[in-house]
Amino acid sequence: MRHTKRAVTAALLSTVALALVGCSAETGASDNNSASCEPADGDVTLTFTSWIPGIEDAVAIWNEQNPEIQVEVQTGPSGNAGTYQNFFNQLEAGNAPDLGQIEYDALPNFRVQDGLEDLAACADVVAAEDQFVDWTWGQVTLGTDDEVYGVPQDQGPMGLFYRSDLFEQNGIEVPATWEEYKAAAEKIRALGGYITNFSQTDINQFAGFVWQADGQWFQNDGDAWTVDLTGEESTKVADYWQELIANDLVSTYPAWTDEWNNAYNSGEVWSWNSAVWGANSIASGAPDTSGNWSVALAPQWNEGDATAGNWGGSSVAVFKGTEHLYEAAKFALWLNTSEEGLTSLNQTAQIYPATTAGLELPVLKEGVEFYGGQAIYDVFAEAATQVNPDFVWGPTMTQTYADVADGFKAAASGDGTLLDALTKGQESTISTLEAQSIPVAE
Amino acid sequence: MSAAIDTDAPRGAKGGLESSDEDHSRIAPVGRGPKERFIPRAGAMLVMGVFTLYFLIPIWWLVVASTKDRADFLGTNPLWFADFAFVDNVAALFAYRDGVYLKWMLNSLLYAGLGALVATLLAAMCGYALAKYRFPGREAIFNVVLGGVLVPATALALPLFLLFSRVQLTDTFWAVFLPSVVSPFGVYLTRVFAEASVPDELLEASRLDGAGEVRTFFTVSIRLMFPALVTVFLFQFVAIWNNFFLPLIMLRSEELFPVTFGLYAWNSSINQFPELRSFVLVGALLSIIPLIVTFLLLQRYWRTGLGTGALK
Numbered sequence: 001m002r003h004t005k006r007a008v009t010a011a012l013l014s015t016v017a018l019a020l021v022g023c024s025a026e027t028g029a030s031d032n033n034s035a036s037c038e039p040a041d042g043d044v045t046l047t048f049t050s051w052i053p054g055i056e057d058a059v060a061i062w063n064e065q066n067p068e069i070q071v072e073v074q075t076g077p078s079g080n081a082g083t084y085q086n087f088f089n090q091l092e093a094g095n096a097p098d099l100g101q102i103e104y105d106a107l108p109n110f111r112v113q114d115g116l117e118d119l120a121a122c123a124d125v126v127a128a129e130d131q132f133v134d135w136t137w138g139q140v141t142l143g144t145d146d147e148v149y150g151v152p153q154d155q156g157p158m159g160l161f162y163r164s165d166l167f168e169q170n171g172i173e174v175p176a177t178w179e180e181y182k183a184a185a186e187k188i189r190a191l192g193g194y195i196t197n198f199s200q201t202d203i204n205q206f207a208g209f210v211w212q213a214d215g216q217w218f219q220n221d222g223d224a225w226t227v228d229l230t231g232e233e234s235t236k237v238a239d240y241w242q243e244l245i246a247n248d249l250v251s252t253y254p255a256w257t258d259e260w261n262n263a264y265n266s267g268e269v270w271s272w273n274s275a276v277w278g279a280n281s282i283a284s285g286a287p288d289t290s291g292n293w294s295v296a297l298a299p300q301w302n303e304g305d306a307t308a309g310n311w312g313g314s315s316v317a318v319f320k321g322t323e324h325l326y327e328a329a330k331f332a333l334w335l336n337t338s339e340e341g342l343t344s345l346n347q348t349a350q351i352y353p354a355t356t357a358g359l360e361l362p363v364l365k366e367g368v369e370f371y372g373g374q375a376i377y378d379v380f381a382e383a384a385t386q387v388n389p390d391f392v393w394g395p396t397m398t399q400t401y402a403d404v405a406d407g408f409k410a411a412a413s414g415d416g417t418l419l420d421a422l423t424k425g426q427e428s429t430i431s432t433l434e435a436q437s438i439p440v441a442e
Numbered sequence: 443m444s445a446a447i448d449t450d451a452p453r454g455a456k457g458g459l460e461s462s463d464e465d466h467s468r469i470a471p472v473g474r475g476p477k478e479r480f481i482p483r484a485g486a487m488l489v490m491g492v493f494t495l496y497f498l499i500p501i502w503w504l505v506v507a508s509t510k511d512r513a514d515f516l517g518t519n520p521l522w523f524a525d526f527a528f529v530d531n532v533a534a535l536f537a538y539r540d541g542v543y544l545k546w547m548l549n550s551l552l553y554a555g556l557g558a559l560v561a562t563l564l565a566a567m568c569g570y571a572l573a574k575y576r577f578p579g580r581e582a583i584f585n586v587v588l589g590g591v592l593v594p595a596t597a598l599a600l601p602l603f604l605l606f607s608r609v610q611l612t613d614t615f616w617a618v619f620l621p622s623v624v625s626p627f628g629v630y631l632t633r634v635f636a637e638a639s640v641p642d643e644l645l646e647a648s649r650l651d652g653a654g655e656v657r658t659f660f661t662v663s664i665r666l667m668f669p670a671l672v673t674v675f676l677f678q679f680v681a682i683w684n685n686f687f688l689p690l691i692m693l694r695s696e697e698l699f700p701v702t703f704g705l706y707a708w709n710s711s712i713n714q715f716p717e718l719r720s721f722v723l724v725g726a727l728l729s730i731i732p733l734i735v736t737f738l739l740l741q742r743y744w745r746t747g748l749g750t751g752a753l754k
Contacts, residue, residue, distance in 0.1 A: 051710070075696045078710040089600065095607050095610075256713050277714060287512060349715065
């Protein structure tokens with residue numbers, strides 16, 4: 001009996017010892033935080049998680065050309081639908097992929113949770129800055145001077161999709177300013193239509209409007225975050241749309257529903273302030289109106305301005321814990337800057353590149369049938385140069401979006417205003433940051 | 443309410459006279475009509491009708507939607523057919539990305555079918571042991587298992603993920619399969635059923651005839667427990683089929699996805715990639731077929747088994 005007891009004790013002790021060894025090994029690994037950007041000796045296999053359908057085609061081209069750096073594609077639901085949460089779980093468990101697709105507005109969240117490698121260690125990445133559209137680079141440096149947390153993949157500069165046939169038939173000029181847009185809205189309402197639909201749930205679209213108006217929702221001085229959902233510009237934009245909603249000049253169908261598609265398909269709603277990728281959404285949501293749409297630059301706040309907002313876009317980031325920072329960065333750069341990579345991404349998934357050269361791809365110079373043969377991507381290429389490079393996302397955008405959306409939904413049904421919603425979103429965002437021990441500047 | 447009582451009373455009395463079979467007596471007067479008051483009957487039918495519609499309309503919508511091409515889907519009445527493009531839609535779905543959808547269906551069948559089979563066997567052995575053998579801690583074990591019924595599978599997904607990460611089994615077939623072969627509810631059900639339907643005398647007789655415990659279990663007991671086992675199988679089959687959270691957390695390789703998770707992944711990208719919409723619709727419709735088939739095939743046993751559990 002005593003014998004067994006001793007054996008058990010010994011076994012327990014050795015388990016503890018093993019566990020300790022395990023722990024120290026792990027701390028050793030995580031101490032060595034900023035991996036150096038050196039090529040590995042032998043062959044390397046990288047894992048890359050993305051939810052873009054067909055991205056394997058581009059990766060296959062890479063794999064063929066780079067037998068010593070093979071990339072395996074992993075997939076899942078779109079970021080906010082589960083993949084981001086999975087990334088966090090995997091970082092926690094220490095088995096995150098080497099690379100992952102992360103939208104711009106989610107990057108700060110991963111940065112704050114210390115989930116990303118700083119690519120500034122890789123000279124190639126730093127040297128590639130010039131290849132990208134200015135503001136997209138601002139999205140991956142997160143407002144810092146010397147840190148890079150991803151390689152920009154695509155962007156969503158915003159323009160105005162409008163029913164050129166209806167505007168023309170009714171003698172309404174295509175609005176160049178938001179003031180003209182309001183005037184046009186009144187004329188269209190008198191004809192029984194709506195100029196556009198205000199989405200209660202697409203808070204990142206609203207953020208795009210604020211972005212265009214030169215507003216800033218977040219600032220980070222390297223340590224503390226400033227939250228300013230109700231700044232001057234943000235208030236101006238909120239008041240503008242509040243007036244349109246209150247006067248029934250815009251419809252408020254829930255976006256992305258059949259009802260909403262139908263409002264466009266039936267010609268009830270005449271325009272959409274959306275990003276470049278919206279070209280596809282309209283074409284598929286309103287097939288009966290093919291040939292009748294056009295794209296113009298977004299209406300401006302002041303006549304003669306040249307500003308644009310952005311809605312969407314994502315980057316390819318490298319996760320903490322990768323053993324192959326050099327190879328991962330090399331692949332991310334190839335995927336998002338090489339003509340082959342970008343062409344393949346555009347063909348399979350209509351990805352709109354974030355590089356200046358990418359905007360000149362032959363396929364993006366062609367006329368689009370749905371838009372009456374207009375070369376719509378020329379408009380967006382111009383808009384892309386007008387986006388403010390200093391806009392910064394907060395570290396808890398999912399929460400901010402959700403809370404503001406709650407307020408917007410209420411405002412759309414006449415309960416409160418958009419500004420009230422932003423005020424509440426401001427408060428809840430600050431308390432969420434504080435709850436996560438993220439410093440907030442007063 | 444009083445009307446209902448009025449009609450109930452004579453019916454029960456009559457049944458008692460006519461037949462000792464309770465089920466029979468309940469059905470018989472309904473068929474004869476005259477004794478039944480019209481209003482409560484119509485009321486019941488109305489309630490049932492409303493609920494039937496409530497449950498069937500979404501499926502009807504799905505059936506109709508999956509027969510339409512993209513333009514008709516938006517432009518025509520959502521509850522009635524337009525040009526019939528079902529075959530084209532299915533062909534497109536099967537062809538998309540080298541038939542990844544079929545792979546998902548196969549995975550689902552494997553996870554749910556094989557998983558439920560193993561889960562049933564394990565539950566049967568465990569429940570049987572708890573019912574028929576006396577050993578110290580028996581009730582304690584049973585209570586712990588019973589406690590397991592109360593813990594939702596969703597709550598276990600994340601801890602399981604961390605555990606599987608430790609042994610480097612995430613993103614493998616086993617990551618979804620192994621957690622699926624455990625069914626606390628199955629243990630509960632089989633124990634109750636084994637107690638009721640496997641007589642101790644029979645086991646004694648079998649032992650006297652020289653059969654070992656294992657042989658007795660597989661040749662005698664398991665047959666007596668069959669209705670309960672079918673129930674456990676069905677429950678577990680549906681539970682695994684619908685367990686969406688576990689694959690969501692565990693899997694990253696598309697070729698391992700079950701169909702529910704695969705469709706969810708597509709659906710989450712519809713705004714950006716609208717062409718996925720018809721695949722999601724048709725895929726969702728086809729994915730309920732295996733469940734319906736399983737239910738229809740095993741329905742007879744299912745009813746018996748369910749009743750047994752309820753009576754205890």
